[in-house]
Amino acid sequence: xxxxxxxxxxxxxxxxxxxxxxxxxxxxxxxxxxxxxxxxxxxxxxxxxxxxxxxxxxxxxxxxxxxxxxxxxxxxxxxxxxxxxxxxxxxxxxxxxxxxxxxxxxxxxxxxxxxxxxxxxxxxxxxxxxxxxxxxxxxxxxxxxxxxxxxxxxxxxxxxxxxxxxxxxxxxxxxxxxxxxxxxxxxxxxxxxxxxxxxxxxxxxxxxxxxxxxxxxxxxxxxxxxxxxxxxxxxxxxxxxxxxxxxxxxxxxxxxxxxxxxxxxxxxxxxxxxxxxxxxxxxxxxxxxxxxxxxxxxxxxxxxxxxxxxxxxxxxxxxxxxxxxxxxxxxxxxxxxxxxxxxxxxxxxxxxxxxxxxxxxxxxxxxxxxxxxxxxxxxxxxxxxxxxxxxxxxxxxxxxxxxxxxxxxxxxxxxxxxxxxxxxxxxxxxxxxxxxxxxxxxxxxxxxxxxxxxxxxxxxxxxxxxxxxxxxxxxxxxxxxxxxxxxxxxxxxxxxxxxxxxxxx
Numbered sequence: 001x002x003x004x005x006x007x008x009x010x011x012x013x014x015x016x017x018x019x020x021x022x023x024x025x026x027x028x029x030x031x032x033x034x035x036x037x038x039x040x041x042x043x044x045x046x047x048x049x050x051x052x053x054x055x056x057x058x059x060x061x062x063x064x065x066x067x068x069x070x071x072x073x074x075x076x077x078x079x080x081x082x083x084x085x086x087x088x089x090x091x092x093x094x095x096x097x098x099x100x101x102x103x104x105x106x107x108x109x110x111x112x113x114x115x116x117x118x119x120x121x122x123x124x125x126x127x128x129x130x131x132x133x134x135x136x137x138x139x140x141x142x143x144x145x146x147x148x149x150x151x152x153x154x155x156x157x158x159x160x161x162x163x164x165x166x167x168x169x170x171x172x173x174x175x176x177x178x179x180x181x182x183x184x185x186x187x188x189x190x191x192x193x194x195x196x197x198x199x200x201x202x203x204x205x206x207x208x209x210x211x212x213x214x215x216x217x218x219x220x221x222x223x224x225x226x227x228x229x230x231x232x233x234x235x236x237x238x239x240x241x242x243x244x245x246x247x248x249x250x251x252x253x254x255x256x257x258x259x260x261x262x263x264x265x266x267x268x269x270x271x272x273x274x275x276x277x278x279x280x281x282x283x284x285x286x287x288x289x290x291x292x293x294x295x296x297x298x299x300x301x302x303x304x305x306x307x308x309x310x311x312x313x314x315x316x317x318x319x320x321x322x323x324x325x326x327x328x329x330x331x332x333x334x335x336x337x338x339x340x341x342x343x344x345x346x347x348x349x350x351x352x353x354x355x356x357x358x359x360x361x362x363x364x365x366x367x368x369x370x371x372x373x374x375x376x377x378x379x380x381x382x383x384x385x386x387x388x389x390x391x392x393x394x395x396x397x398x399x400x401x402x403x404x405x406x407x408x409x410x411x412x413x414x415x416x417x418x419x420x421x422x423x424x425x426x427x428x429x430x431x432x433x434x435x436x437x438x439x440x441x442x443x444x445x446x447x448x449x450x451x452x453x454x455x456x457x458x459x460x461x462x463x464x465x466x467x468x469x470x471x472x473x474x475x476x477x478x479x480x481x482x483x484x485x486x487x488x489x490x491x492x493x494x495x496x497x498x499x500x501x502x503x504x505x
Contacts, residue, residue, distance in 0.1 A: 046075075046077070046078045047078065047092075049074060049075070050074070050075045050397060051397055051400065051401070053065045053066050053067065053071060054378075054397060054398065054401055055401050055404060058377055058378040058398070058401050058481065059377060059378060059379040060379075061382070062075050062076065078393075079385070079390050079393045079394055079397075080385075080390055082389070084393060085393075086159070086160075086161065086392045086393055086395070086396035087396075089393060089396045089397055090159060090396045090397075090399070090400065093155060093156060093400045093403075094155070094156055094157060094158070096155060097145055097154050097155025097156060097157060098157065098196055100145075100155065101145050101155075101157070101196050101213055102196045102213050103213075104147065105213065105214060106148050106213070106214045106216065107145050107146070107147070107148070107154065107196070107213055107214070107215055107216070108145070108147075108148050108216050108218050108360055108363055109143050109144070109145055109146075109157055109193060109215055109216065109217045109218065110142075110143070110144045110145075110146055110218050110219075110363070110364055110366060110367040111141070111142070111143050111186060111189055111217055111218065111219045111223060112141070112142060112144075112219070112220065112367045112368070112371070113139055113140065113141045113185065113222065114139075114140050114371045115130040115131055115135070115137055115139060116130075116137045116138045116139075116140050116375075116380060116381055116395065117130060117131075117135055117136075117137045117381050118136060118137045118138070118391065119134075119135040121136075121385075123386055124136075124384075124385060124386060124387065124388060124391070125386065125387050125388065126163075126387055126388030126389065127163065127388050128162075128163025128164045128166075129163075129164045129166070130164065137381075138162070138163065138391065138392065138395075139161065139163070139164060139182070140159065140161050140395060141159065141160050141161075141162070141185050141189060142158075142159050142367060142370065142371075142399070143156065143157045143158040143159065143189050143193055144156060144157070144366065144367050144370055144403070145157050146363055146366050148216075148359075148360055150410075150414075151363045151366050152407070152410045153366060153370070153403055153406040153407055153410065155400075155403055156399060156400065156403060157193045158189055158192045158193050159395075159396065159399055160189070160192075161388075161392045161395065162182075162185070164182065165179075165180070165181060165182055173307065177307060183222075183225045183227065183228075184227055186219060186222070186223040186225065186227070186228040186231075187225075187227040187230070189217075190228065190231045190232055190235055190237065191231055191234075191235065193215070193217075193237075194235060195212070195215060195235060195237060196213040214238060215237045215238065216237070216238040216239070216240055216346065216360060217232060217237060217238065217239050217240065217241075218241075218360060218361060218363065218364050219239075219240070219242070219364075220241075220242050221241070221242045221244035222244070223241045223242075224241050224242065224243055224244040224245070224343070226302070226304055226305055226315070226318070228241065229241075229318045229343075230304075230315045230318065232345065233318060238345045238346055239320075239344060239345050240342060240343075240344040240345075240346065240357060240360055241342070241343050241344070242340060242341065242342055242343075242361070243256065243322075243341040243342065243343055246341060248302070249303075250300050250301060250303075251301040251302065251303045251317050252301075256300065256322065256341070257324075257341065259300065259322075260296050260297075260322055260324040260341065261324065263296040263297065263298050263324075264296070265294045265295065265296055266294070266295045266296065266297065266351045266354060267351055268351045269292050269293065269294060269328060270294070270295055270325070270351075270354065270355045270358050271290055271291070271292055271293075272290070272291050272293060272325075272338070272358055272359065272362045273290055273362060274286065274288060274289050274290070274291055274338070274362070274365075275288050275365040275369075276288040277365070286335065287332070287335065289331075289332060289335070291327050291331070291338045292327065292328045292329065293325045293326060293327055293338060293340075293358065294326055294328050295323055295324065295325050295326075295351070295354045295355075295358070296323070296324045296326075297321060297322065297323045297324075297348040297349075298321070298322050299319065299320070299321050299322075300319070300320055300321070300322045300343075301317045301318070301319050301320075302317060302320060302343075304316070304317065304318075320344065320345060321343070321344050321345070321346065321347070321348040322341070322342065322343055322344075322348075323340075323341070323342045323344070323348055323354055323357060323358070324339075324340075324341050325338065325339070325340040325341075325342070325358055326338070326339050327339065340358075340361065342357065342358075342361060366406075370402055370403070370406060373402040373406060373477060374395075374398060374399055376478070377405050377477060377478060377481060378399075378401050378402050378405070380394065380398045380399075405477045405481055406477060408477065408480055408481070408484070409476060409477040409480055411431065411457070412454075412457035412460075412461070412474065412475060412480060413474050415427075415452070415453035415454040415456075415457055423452050423453045424453070425449055425450060425451055425452055427452075427453050428451060428452060428453045428456055432456060435491050435494055435495050435498075436456075436487070436491055437451055437456070438494065439487065439491050439494050440455075440456050440460065440487070443459055443463075444456075444459045457475070457480065458475075459483075460483040460484055460487060461475035461479050461480055461483055462483065463482070463483035463484075463486045463487055464479040464480060464481065464482030464483030464486070465479055465482060465483075466479045
């Protein structure tokens with residue numbers, strides 16, 4: 001199997017079955033739980049086996065993905081083990097993602113919540129209400145690291161699951177403020193992610209004067225609460241959140257929207273790419289387009305709420321920068337004009353700085369895409385476990401696979417969009433096992449040493465149904481993964497023939 005943006009040896013036997021094989025761990029985006037003896041432990045070996053089988057067949061059930069009853073039992077044993085937490089399952093991947101983030105000067109940490117719907121799993125215990133209250137399932141909250149320049153997915157920095165908290169009719173306002181509320185999940189995630197060590201191209205080594213990686217938490221309007229703002233200040237990380245309540249009051253009593261609307265527009269215009277959005281039935285809600293915006297900005301002071309709970313009691317006012325982005329001209333028919341009001345700790349003192357902030361917020365669509373990949377490509381909602389805790393463990397593994405699906409698509413797009421540095425046989429040998437290169441080169445009728453990255457991905461996409469016509473856009477993750485799954489069987493046959501030849505020769 002291949003995972004984009006990771007280094008794999010090019011020797012033909014790189015698909016080693018030993019747990020200590022570095023290339024196998026790299027392709028799965030996993031480090032051992034701990035160094036030394038634990039990388040040979042049964043728990044880590046089982047995690048590798050489960051992750052590898054599900055990655056090869058992300059939408060399949062566990063028995064189908066495992067292939068044998070012994071491997072299926074091993075997967076169920078891991079996912080049903082009470083002592084194995086979702087955090088423990090994801091920790092190897094999170095360490096890889098954090099190390100990659102630490103080598104960058106700026107990383108966007110996209111936060112968002114999504115309902116996992118198990119309404120018709122009547123035998124599953126531990127589920128709660130979702131959506132309008134008629135469905136049953138879990139609420140999944142994800143922190144996805146993204147590179148800001150091109151929006152490439154790096155990995156998961158944190159993920160958690162919870163049931164909706166149902167309010168007791170006898171509960172007083174004081175009791176409600178004292179307990180945990182769903183709005184606290186945004187601050188909890190900021191605290192769990194913390195800060196990244198060093199960056200600026202230093203590879204996370206901490207030496208040579210490397211500067212800290214600047215971590216920017218990007219959220220939609222559900223993250224707009226004072227607990228989130230206060231926790232970002234405590235952790236010393238940056239924040240970019242869309243305003244939920246336009247009528248909120250500033251420290252001097254002025255309305256936030258009123259204050260921003262009175263500011264003069266900044267010179268110039270900002271062009272923002274709005275990506276296509278689909279609903280739960282895969283119907284287009286908003287078409288992709290480019291919007292031209294004008295911006296107004298100001299520095300504001302937000303006071304703590306009068307009815308502050310224990311989470312923010314004693315916190316002083318928060319000083320932030322605010323931006324009002326409004327679309328210039330009429331949008332296409334059927335589309336609402338863009339109007340974003342954003343709060344951020346990033347600088348907004350120049351038009352270029354405001355444009356950077358707007359571009360960062362536009363990257364938030366990537367986590368929406370992650371949710372689609374996890375649900376449609378990895379079929380996380382099709383699982384039929386008896387307990388919610390087991391569903392969380394499976395979702396923890398499949399979420400990592402969803403990131404890898406996005407990375408596969410990103411690598412293909414990079415190769416096709418940036419020929420030269422990224423589109424050459426040497427680059428392909430870094431990210432693709434030699435057996436795959438040999439098989440695809442044969443299909444493409446190209447010599448093994450001359451196959452480029454774009455030629456490889458085009459051939460994979462064609463096996464998945466992509467025609468490659470001039471009018472066709474670049475292949476998406478679904479098409480690539482269909483082609484990848486089909487080619488996997490050819491690669492297995494190639495490796496078996498190669499092994500048989502070695503034994504007989």
